[in-house]
Amino acid sequence: MTSNHPISQIDETVHQRYRLGIMAFLSGVERADFRTARDELGLTDGNLNRHLVLLADAGFVDVTKVAPEGKRTRTWLSLTPAGRAALDEHVRALRSIIDSVPDRT
Amino acid sequence: MNSASQSIPTPANVTEAAAQLDAIEAGRSASMRLAGAVWFPLLIGGIANIAAPSVTALIGGAAAPAWYWGFAGPVIGLACAGYYASRPVQLPHRVSLISVLVAIAMGVGALVLGIGLAESAGGAPVLAVAAGLGAFAVLYRSAHVGLVAASHLVGALVMFADSSDRTAAVVFLCVGAVSCAIALAALLTTHHVDEPRP
Numbered sequence: 645m646t647s648n649h650p651i652s653q654i655d656e657t658v659h660q661r662y663r664l665g666i667m668a669f670l671s672g673v674e675r676a677d678f679r680t681a682r683d684e685l686g687l688t689d690g691n692l693n694r695h696l697v698l699l700a701d702a703g704f705v706d707v708t709k710v711a712p713e714g715k716r717t718r719t720w721l722s723l724t725p726a727g728r729a730a731l732d733e734h735v736r737a738l739r740s741i742i743d744s745v746p747d748r749t
Numbered sequence: 750m751n752s753a754s755q756s757i758p759t760p761a762n763v764t765e766a767a768a769q770l771d772a773i774e775a776g777r778s779a780s781m782r783l784a785g786a787v788w789f790p791l792l793i794g795g796i797a798n799i800a801a802p803s804v805t806a807l808i809g810g811a812a813a814p815a816w817y818w819g820f821a822g823p824v825i826g827l828a829c830a831g832y833y834a835s836r837p838v839q840l841p842h843r844v845s846l847i848s849v850l851v852a853i854a855m856g857v858g859a860l861v862l863g864i865g866l867a868e869s870a871g872g873a874p875v876l877a878v879a880a881g882l883g884a885f886a887v888l889y890r891s892a893h894v895g896l897v898a899a900s901h902l903v904g905a906l907v908m909f910a911d912s913s914d915r916t917a918a919v920v921f922l923c924v925g926a927v928s929c930a931i932a933l934a935a936l937l938t939t940h941h942v943d944e945p946r947p
Contacts (some may be wrong), residue, residue, distance in 0.1 A: 664769065668776030673784045674845075677837035684779060735773060741766040 657702045658734045662687065663695050667704065667731045670723040675708075678719035696721065704730055783838040785889040788936040790829045791897055795928030797821045802918035815864050818874075822856040847888060855881025871917060872908030875901055875924075893935040900927040 658664055665685050670676055682692045699705035704727030711717040723731070801821075805813040829852075833840060840848070855878055863874035882898035885891070904920040 661772075664773065665776055668773040669780045671773075672777035672780040672841075674839045674841045676780060676783075676839070680783065680837040684783070731773070735770065738766040738770050742763050742770075 655730055655734060657698060657704065658730050660695075662691070663699055664734070666692070666695055666699065666721075667723060667727060670705065670721055671728060671731055675720045675722040678707075678721060681721055699727070702730075703727070780838055781840075781890070784833075784836060784840045785844070785891065786836070786935070787885075787889060787891050787894050788932045789832045790825070791893065791928050791932035791935060793825055793828055794897070795925045795930075795932055797825055798921045798925030798928060801921040801925070812864075814874075815860060818863065819860060822860070826852050826856065844888060848885070851881055851884045851888070855884075871912035872905035875905040875908060875920070879905055891935075893931050896931050897924075897928050900924050 658667060662685065666681065669681060669684060678692070682689060685692065687695075696705060696707055700707055703724055706722045706724050708720045708722070709717055710720060801814070801817060805817050808816055830849075833845070833848075839845075858877035858881070859874035862877050879898050879901035882894055882901055886895035886898055901924055904924045907920055908917055
């Protein structure tokens with residue numbers, strides 16, 4: 645594998661399928677509730693949390709806890725500008741891989 | 750790393766890359782569908798249409814429709830804003846902003862046309878609403894809203910052909926019933942996330 649190959653553009657943080665699923669889910673909206681994201685992605689609390697920590701450490705996802713008075717705490721997840729850029733870059737890399745094959749028919 | 754992540758293939762081949770692109774698009778579409786659920790606006794819009802003939806008859810006078818829709822329109826808009834603001838998955842700010850602008854244009858357009866052309870072209874305000882709903886159908890990528898827009902368009906054409914009060918009442922009742930039926934279909938066929946979870 646050479647550094648010029650599109651595969652070298654793949655970011656492993658984004659590429660992992662659950663993290664990619666989380667980022668894709670968040671890319672279509674402004675923000676999503678933790679529970680809804682968990683249920684839609686079919687993950688457990690712990691599993692989603694573990695991937696969110698990695699994505700937040702990379703600066704791709706913002707996790708905000710909001711506790712309105714008298715109501716339960718709500719955790720909002722949103723994609724940061726860096727996360728959107730990373731996802732866009734990943735999509736470009738995937739398209740490059742597809743385009744690198746001249747004729748697939 | 751758990752077994753799930755260990756089994757992930759790298760996108761070293763075209764099939765894997767294409768599958769990942771499809772998965773990204775599917776994830777993005779799923780969240781947009783959840784954020785842009787349309788059953789609530791269609792339902793209250795339908796109820797407002799069904800109530801229109803009775804309420805305007807109670808108010809009485811040529812200006813009754815303008816009074817009714819001048820009150821009902823903002824109430825519907827505020828109710829929809831509250832509904833979308835309370836959703837557990839929220840629309841991008843850009844879509845929210847465009848929605849507000851379309852709603853204002855639709856409401857003001859219908860009201861101005863209703864007041865200005867009530868005598869000569871009774872279907873004009875309904876046509877303005879049909880155009881606004883068409884814009885929403887594109888914005889939310891919703892066939893349900895598109896169908897309701899089409900029903901308003903048909904209603905407007907009927908009212909252009911016959912501008913009597915009786916025809917207008919029948920059109921509002923029919924359009925309202927269609928909106929409510931499509932709202933129910935949208936509620937039943939679209940996965941929604943409104944229920945409180947344990």
